[in-house]
Amino acid sequence: MNILFLTMSTGFTDIETSGIYTDLMRKFRNEGHDVYIICPNERRTGKHTELNVTGKIHCLGVRTLNVTKTNIIEKGIGQLLLERQFKSALKKYFGSVRFDIILYSTPPITFNKVIKYAKAISGDRSLTYLLLKDIFPQNAVDLGIMRTTGLRGVLYKVFRNKEKELYRISDWIGCMSPANVRYIIEHNPEIDSTKVELSPNSIEIIPSDINLNGSCRKIREKYGLPADKPIFIYGGNLGLPQGIPYLIECLEANSNRKDCHFLVVGSGTYYQTLEDWYKLRTPDSVTVLNGLPKVEYDQLVRACQVGLIFLDYRFTIPNFPSRLLSYLENRIPVICATDPNCDMGTIAEDNHFGYYVPSNSVDAFTASVDKMLASDMERMGERGYEYLKANYSVDNTYNSIIKHL
Numbered sequence: 001m002n003i004l005f006l007t008m009s010t011g012f013t014d015i016e017t018s019g020i021y022t023d024l025m026r027k028f029r030n031e032g033h034d035v036y037i038i039c040p041n042e043r044r045t046g047k048h049t050e051l052n053v054t055g056k057i058h059c060l061g062v063r064t065l066n067v068t069k070t071n072i073i074e075k076g077i078g079q080l081l082l083e084r085q086f087k088s089a090l091k092k093y094f095g096s097v098r099f100d101i102i103l104y105s106t107p108p109i110t111f112n113k114v115i116k117y118a119k120a121i122s123g124d125r126s127l128t129y130l131l132l133k134d135i136f137p138q139n140a141v142d143l144g145i146m147r148t149t150g151l152r153g154v155l156y157k158v159f160r161n162k163e164k165e166l167y168r169i170s171d172w173i174g175c176m177s178p179a180n181v182r183y184i185i186e187h188n189p190e191i192d193s194t195k196v197e198l199s200p201n202s203i204e205i206i207p208s209d210i211n212l213n214g215s216c217r218k219i220r221e222k223y224g225l226p227a228d229k230p231i232f233i234y235g236g237n238l239g240l241p242q243g244i245p246y247l248i249e250c251l252e253a254n255s256n257r258k259d260c261h262f263l264v265v266g267s268g269t270y271y272q273t274l275e276d277w278y279k280l281r282t283p284d285s286v287t288v289l290n291g292l293p294k295v296e297y298d299q300l301v302r303a304c305q306v307g308l309i310f311l312d313y314r315f316t317i318p319n320f321p322s323r324l325l326s327y328l329e330n331r332i333p334v335i336c337a338t339d340p341n342c343d344m345g346t347i348a349e350d351n352h353f354g355y356y357v358p359s360n361s362v363d364a365f366t367a368s369v370d371k372m373l374a375s376d377m378e379r380m381g382e383r384g385y386e387y388l389k390a391n392y393s394v395d396n397t398y399n400s401i402i403k404h405l
Contacts (some may be wrong), residue, residue, distance in 0.1 A: 001033045001100035001405075004118055006086060006111050008067055008079070012039050012059050017294065020322055021105070023204040023394045029056045031398070036094055038086050038114075040064040051093050062089045067108075069268070072145070079108040087114045098122045101401065105131040109163045116169060129401050130170040131199065132180065135317040136163065138187075142315045143240050167191050172404055174199025174397075179318035179343035201322045202397040203329065205389055216303040223263075223300065225287060230260045230373065232335070234308040235297055236323045238268035243312035243337075243359055248277050250337070250365045255283035259373060262308075265300065267291035301330045305377050311338040313360040318342050328353070328388035333380035335368050353384030 003025075011019050015026060028035050034056045041047040041061035049063045062085050065078030099122040104111050119126055137159040140146035146156050167173060167188055173196045175181045185193045220227055238244055251262055264274065267290060278288040292300065301307070307327030311319055318341045327334050334354035336345035345356025355368045 002036065002097055003028045003033050004036045004094070004097075004099040004102045005038070006102075006104040006114055006118075007037070007039050008082065008108055009105070010040055010042060010068060012037055012061070015054065015057050015059065018203060018298075019294075020201045020203060020325070024202070024397055025057065026204065027394045027398045032056075034058070036060070036097060036099070038062060038089060038094075040067055040082070042066045042068065044070075049089060058094070060089055060093050062086055079110055082108060083110045083113050086111065087117055090114060090118060095121065099126050100405065102126055102128045103131060103401070104129075106134040106166075107136055109136055109159065109166050112162060112165050112169060115166075119169075127401075127404055128169060128171045129404070130166065130173045132173055132175050132184070133201070133322075135180075135183065138317050139241070139315065139319075142317060143312060144314075145240075164188065164190070171195065172197060172401075174400065176200050176320035177318060177343050177347070179341065180320065183318055183341075197400065199397055199400050200392055201320065201325060202392045202394045203325050204394045205329065205392075215299070219299055219303040223287065223289065225263065225303070226261050230305040230377070231263050231303065232260060232306040232308055232369065232372075233263045233265065233301060233304040234310060235265040235301065235326070236321065238264075238266040238271045238274060240269065241312055241315075241319070242268075242270070242310045244270035244274060244310075246313070246337070246359050246362070247310050248274060249362050251283065251286050252277075252281070253362045253366055254369060255281065255285055257285045257369075260285065260369065262286045263289070263300075263304065265289045265292055265297060298326065298330075301326055301332070304330075305332055306372055307332050307334045309334060309336045309338065309344065311342055311359055313339045313358065315339040316341055320344055325388065325392055328384040328392070331378075331381035331385045333372065333375070333377055333384055335365070335372060337365055337368075348384075351383060351387050353380050353387055 007021060009021050015022055025035050037059045039061055041063050043066050050061055052059045064085055066074050067078040099118055102115060102118045115128055119128060137146055137156050141148060147153050148156050175184060175198060181196055181198055184196050217227060262285060274288055309321055334348055335357060336348055336354060337357040337359040338345055339359060348354030349356055357364045357368045
């Protein structure tokens with residue numbers, strides 16, 4: 001079969017690297033399908049539109065503005081232009097291909113015309129499947145970036161209509177968690193609820209020996225981390241959705257601890273804010289590192305004992321950060337400091353691999369650190385790994401899509 005994947009993700013320079021989308025595309029390839037990917041070649045890369053074919057993988061990088069890790073104006077304009085740019089590239093490079101499955105992820109919500117065109121050239125037999133990773137524009141409203149009324153509400157209505165249209169033209173909508181399924185059904189009563197299903201973030205799970213004590217010691221030495229303390233790691237984006245002011249408050253409150261160490265690794269619009277605090281306070285129990293290449297980051301996670309997840313408390317939508325998978329893959333338990341609408345903390349507690357903390361209480365975070373240190377962290381990590389294998393394997397995602405044909 002021919003599989004089309006439309007994405008704003010820029011991580012397709014090497015399809016063999018690990019990631020929620022590269023792993024899924026490899027799964028389709030390994031099952032014998034031809035995979036066609038359309039993704040951005042952002043302005044910062046200096047690359048023009050180009051097609052790279054490696055076996056059954058056809059990756060079309062389309063010249064675009066910067067649509068990730070840039071200011072909100074360029075990001076907004078860039079996402080609006082994606083629809084026209086992707087449709088034009090699809091016509092030119094893949095116009096003669098008839099697709100059996102048309103996959104697309106959010107963000108963005110501006111692929112409607114591309115999806116309709118791909119469906120039109122492929123015929124009624126083709127399946128459209130939305131991998132819902134982001135609920136926009138409500139997330140922007142939650143964080144105060146957008147309003148639902150007044151002049152600023154006009155833009156909200158434009159994007160909300162695009163969101164509704166995206167749901168309407170999708171044969172199936174795969175959501176990241178049960179709370180996401182409920183939210184989409186409750187807030188979009190006009191769509192058929194039976195086409196909304198659970199399809200979580202997933203990865204290819206490769207069995208490995210994590211008991212690499214010698215390697216862990218070397219990794220800790222490399223980054224100046226204490227050799228004899230449990231390390232709580234946060235790794236990922238440092239932006240508005242992560243509630244960085246709260247993260248800093250938590251680090252400040254625990255900055256003099258002697259029984260553990262906190263490590264933050266990432267990049268984003270709030271990284272400078274975090275680094276400024278770190279340089280000013282020079283806390284003994286905290287280390288802050290700028291973003292690392294994925295291979296190095298994965299090695300660093302293996303040298304830690306607990307994974308941290310942060311989300312802004314103002315969210316009314318149930319986000320489900322993909323960094324959870326890295327923690328579970330490396331058999332470490334988690335502390336989920338999130339808004340109450342996110343069900344990640346509930347899932348972690350119900351399955352005994354982590355704790356939930358409301359991300360408006362520093363005292364609750366400190367108490368959860370104490371609780372974690374008193375727990376059997378190794379056993380909790382093993383439970384998390386078993387949950388990962390049962391629920392977040394790329395095989396599950398592949399099967400949930402292919403069953404609809």
